[in-house]
């Protein structure tokens with residue numbers, strides 16, 4: 322049976338209960354660095370992304386050394402994450418394209434372009450995708466955007482924040498951006514992704530431990546009904 326979803330209540334519970342267990346410390350990075358960080362962060366936890374980003378900084382002398390490194394060398398840094406080869410290729414590809422077009426490793430000039438032109442510029446990089454554009458918009462350009470990666474999508478659908486039938490990432494992003502105020506965008510992104518990584522696994526969501534279980538559409542619809550059988554009477558031995 323379909324359940325009625327109180328989206329605002331879910332969001333309120335997310336900001337109150339889940340916030341207590343998630344680190345609110347943010348990576349304050351310039352625009353170019355946020356592009357690299359977004360490649361680390363998509364589909365992974367904040368802790369994983371922080372760790373990998375720090376490895377990239379520590380193990381390579383500068384961005385140029387990263388640019389001329391092999392995918393195999395970078396792949397080591399992404400070990401433990403999903404798609405390490407793809408992530409390594411994207412970092413190298415982005416640095417290469419940036420260097421070929423600007424002869425530098427910075428994108429601070431995007432601040433002067435205005436949000437619309439800046440996001441358009443970002444979307445032209447071959448490694449760009451909707452997540453990357455939304456992440457950089459939210460973290461470095463001062464715009465309102467909710468980056469959608471697989472954990473965010475999965476949790477949003479199961480909670481009922483978006484429709485089960487919604488598949489288009491831009492439409493999903495618009496729905497969430499409408500629901501979440503701009504000032505709460507960063508927090509929402511980190512909280513929902515934490516739920517996705519720690520409880521709401523694709524195959525076996527751990528609803529029993531999830532702080533959002535009471536408000537969750539999926540958990541309610543999939544809860545096992547209590548048995549109506551009377552408890553077996555244990556005969557006393559004489």
Ligand code: SF4
Nearest residue numbers: 521528531534537540
């Ligand atoms: S209650 Fe279960 S399905 Fe709902 S968000 Fe939590 S883990 Fe996912």
